[in-house]
Amino acid sequence: MSITPIGGRILDEGRRKVTTASLREQKLHHELIACLTAYDYATGRLLDEAGIEMILVGDSLAQTMLGYENTLSVTVDEMLHHVKAVRRGVKTALLLADMPYGSYHVDDRDALRNATRFIKEGGAEVVKIEGGEKRADLIRRIVDAEIPVAGHIGLTPQSVNVMGGYKVQGKNLSGIEQLMRDAVALDRTGVACIFLEGIPREVAAMITAEVSTPTIGIGAGPECDGQVLVFHDIMHLTFGPPAKFVRRYADAAALIKDAAQAFRADVKSRQYPSDEESYHLPKETKASLDTVLARKKMMMR
Numbered sequence: 001m002s003i004t005p006i007g008g009r010i011l012d013e014g015r016r017k018v019t020t021a022s023l024r025e026q027k028l029h030h031e032l033i034a035c036l037t038a039y040d041y042a043t044g045r046l047l048d049e050a051g052i053e054m055i056l057v058g059d060s061l062a063q064t065m066l067g068y069e070n071t072l073s074v075t076v077d078e079m080l081h082h083v084k085a086v087r088r089g090v091k092t093a094l095l096l097a098d099m100p101y102g103s104y105h106v107d108d109r110d111a112l113r114n115a116t117r118f119i120k121e122g123g124a125e126v127v128k129i130e131g132g133e134k135r136a137d138l139i140r141r142i143v144d145a146e147i148p149v150a151g152h153i154g155l156t157p158q159s160v161n162v163m164g165g166y167k168v169q170g171k172n173l174s175g176i177e178q179l180m181r182d183a184v185a186l187d188r189t190g191v192a193c194i195f196l197e198g199i200p201r202e203v204a205a206m207i208t209a210e211v212s213t214p215t216i217g218i219g220a221g222p223e224c225d226g227q228v229l230v231f232h233d234i235m236h237l238t239f240g241p242p243a244k245f246v247r248r249y250a251d252a253a254a255l256i257k258d259a260a261q262a263f264r265a266d267v268k269s270r271q272y273p274s275d276e277e278s279y280h281l282p283k284e285t286k287a288s289l290d291t292v293l294a295r296k297k298m299m300m301r
């Protein structure tokens with residue numbers, strides 16, 4: 001039997017495959033981790049080539065790609081469709097997939113079956129589950145099945161109805177205590193990393209110092225071991241006002257609208273397609289066709 005090493009494997013382009021182990025090394029060496037969401041092949045491939053270390057097929061695709069109002073409606077099958085597409089584009093980055101609402105809430109066997117689908121069918125390397133202390137036993141069972149898990153605490157969008165909206169968490173002492181308990185409980189299960197969403201930077205800093213697993217912040221301040229943002233937010237491919245923590249790096253909305261309007265104008269004014277953008281008959285066929293057409297014309301006279 002030959003063994004293919006995975007940890008630290010050097011890929012064709014001379015870049016090292018990111019693994020759950022290499023993420024821990026990054027934390028130890030204070031090398032910050034960059035993570036973005038992706039939902040399709042092209043984006044996954046471009047983010048991977050840009051050197052993004054973690055690519056998350058987030059259930060935020062419910063809103064960004066499918067136009068749902070929140071993340072609650074998206075199904076395992078819908079998620080898997082996107083995970084498979086991103087998988088085909090990603091070589092170096094660690095590929096994470098969100099377990100959607102309802103896929104791990106009914107019972108543990110169901111959760112395990114769904115987690116297995118993300119690995120086996122989707123090609124994800126890590127599954128992400130929202131919730132802290134109360135998910136610890138389930139996470140242990142999934143990890144026991146050789147599936148790395150990412151935790152996600154703080155503002156957990158799948159709890160939107162329980163939270164009564166998207167609200168920053170951990171703003172009072174009991175909230176801070178709960179978050180600390182959640183983080184420590186997740187750390188003890190051996191999670192691959194913990195996403196910290198929508199919490200005060202002071203709390204995120206305390207958690208990051210306390211746990212041995214890397215913390216990945218979104219709206220959690222600069223002291224986390226890494227940062228994640230939603231691809232559509234940084235590209236301005238969204239329609240509402242952005243959250244406070246979103247930084248826009250490009251205006252893809254304007255780019256797409258401008259391109260579509262320019263195309264429309266070219267079509268209407270016959271500027272598109274030009275002769276160079278058209279296929280032509282081979283010389284001999286053109287000559288034969290011209291002869292046939294000329295003969296036809298003669299006969300019509």
Ligand code: KIV
Binds near residue numbers: 057059
């Ligand atoms: O679904 C998502 O986009 C997330 C965020 C943490 C990035 O879970």
